[in-house]
Amino acid sequence: MPTDFYYPADESRRQPPLWSRLFSSTHAGYRHLQPSGPLPSSSRRPGRFRRLFLRRLCYYLQAVAGIIIAFIVLAALFRPSYTRLPPHYSSLRDAVSQSTDPGRGNPRNEKVFIAASLYDRSGDLARGYWGDSVLQLIHLLGEDNVYLSIYENDSGPEGENALRELSDRVTCQKSIVFEEHLDLGSLRTFVVPGGSQRIKRIEYLAEVRNRALRPLDEQPERYDKLLYLNDVAFDPMEALHLLFSTNAAETGVAQYRAACAVDFINPFKFYDTYATRDLQGYSMGLPFYPWFSSAGKGQSREDVLAGTDAVRVRSCWGGMVAFDARFFQLGASLPTASVDDVGSSPARFRASHDTFWEGSECCLIHADIQEPQTNVEEITDTGIYLNPYVRVAYDTRTLSWLGTTRRFEKLYSFPHTLINHLVGLPWYNPRRAEVPGQTAQETVWVPDEKGDGNGAFQLVDRVAGNDGFCGRPGLQVIVEHREEGQKGWETIPMPV
Structure with missing residues (x-):
């Protein structure tokens, strides 16, 4: 009997040989399925190619999205940024978590002066997360080790009531001052084009910050650290790390002139670019990780990418700053003196006295407490550090995201550079590399003799100060009688 059976009436059951199925074209199979007659005009080649193109484009886009997601997941798992605490940070955290005793976060019982200047019209800061965090921090430091000074002005009745409520809850030594209206008569004014007398915004900000420091002049107590707080949401544990863990020596003692947190206006964007300068005095790059540009030697950027807790900078702020308190107390001797003779002790916030030149008071204070630099291109350390382990935000929701977004931020470094x-x-700063005390050529605004605010920019020779790296051209003035919803400051256009 034959072994092969052939059913001519059942043609559909026949299969081509295996080798033919393996090497036949998919396209050929597709052709085989098409009707043998002519296609309608709507189904001819252009429409078919368009559908194939769109199908392939979707496939490629899905593939790219999958690769990006994979990179993000792998980076978060295996190369997270600033999430694995150094051993001495973990030791301090463990000491805090394993006890409820006051002062458990201050292992050497260091004396800490906490200062803040507030504008809190709704009272939400003093009554809310900020006030609670300050009270927790005082408890962790030990009430006997802390002096709290808060100055607030022009915030209205709700702000005043909230501040009084917070004052009633404070258990350490304190100075809680509320002024219904700050007298502006003592502040320096500048004649602007048009002849009006205006007060610089930085002049005003420096004054209110200094008012929070006034109790230092009256205290016989010598403090080890000064912690200056903005109106930020912060973790009290991270404030302890900023104070006592930053750039710790082998003895475990933190060593710095100033140590700054990193502040965020949203989960990705670094906020305080105005006050921050890298180790060679360059302004910031784009305000996302690693924040600093590669200009000059790019050492600050390299420190961030290396994951150090002491990123070397010339100035910073970041919403929360720990200072060596000796610079701010009576009897201190500042290492530099500026052209405005602000080198006398103690250090205080100030503004630039050039009309159309601005520098943040939070940068100028760092200029005054660091050693004078004779060659900014060769600076290796200033004693001023940015600590990216310590992060704060301007709302609690953003703060809650910072633990997640930091895990994959190393992926940003290449697009940041590009x-x-x-x-x-x-941005270019013509005064960045000036050497304090040496003669430098600077372009400054020179008023005319009429005193009407008119004048001209002129290139003049004068003795350079210690703060050229902080500045940039411009003029911002406060709005003394602002209306509801109006900003408290405005920009005066640069004369041409």
Whole structure:
């Protein structure tokens, strides 16, 4: 009997040989399925190619999205940024978590002066997360080790009531001052084009910050650390790390002139670019990780990418700053003296006295407490550090996200470099490399003799100060009688 059976009436059951199925074209199979007659005009080749193109484009986009997600997940798991605490940070955290005793976060019982200047019209800061965090921090430091000074002005009745409620809850030594209206008569004014007398915004900000420091002049107590707080949401444990863990020596003692947190206006964007300068005095790159540009030697950027807790900078702020308190107390001797003779002790916040030149008071204070630099291109350390382990935000929701977004931020470094070059960051500063005490040529605004605010920019020779790296051209003045919803300051256009 034959072994092969053939059913001519059942043609559909026949299969081609295996080798033919393996090597036949998919496209050929597709052709085989098409009707043998002519296609309608709507189904001819252009429409078919368009559908194939869109199908392939969707496939490629899905593939790219999958690769990006995979990179993000792998980076978060295996190369997280600033999430694995150094051993001495973990030791301090463990000491805090394993006890409820006051002062458990202050292992050497250091004396800490906490200062803040507030504007809190709704009272939400003093009554809310900020006030609670300050009270927790005082408990962790030990009430006997802390002096709290808060100055608030022009915040209205709700702000005043909230501040009084907070004052009633404070258990350490304190100075809680509320002024219904700050007298502006003592502040320096500048004649602007048009002839009006205006007060610089930085002059005003420096004054209110200094008012929070006034109790230092009246206290016989010598403090080890000064912690200056903005109106930020912060973790009290991270405030302890800023104070006692930053740049710790082998003895475990933190060593710095100043140590700054990193502040965020949203889960990705670094906020305080105005006050921060890298180790060679360059302004910031784009305000996302690693924040600093590669200009000059790029040492600050390299420190961030290396994951150090002591990123070397010339100035910073970051919403929360720990200072060596000796610079701010009577009897201190500052290492530098500026052209405005602010080198006398103690250190205080100030503004630039050039009309159309601005520098943040939070940068100028760092200029005054660091050693004078004779060659900014060769600076290796200033004693001023940014600590990216310590992060704060301007709302609690953003603060809650910072533990997640930092895990994959190392992926930003390449696009950060690329976009910095495309947009030309950092901005040029003609005074960045000036050496204090040496004669430098500077372009300054020279008023005319009429005193009507008119004048001209002129290139003049004068003795350089210690703060050229902080500045940039411009003039911002306060709005003394602002209306509801109006900002408290405005920009005066640069004369041409």
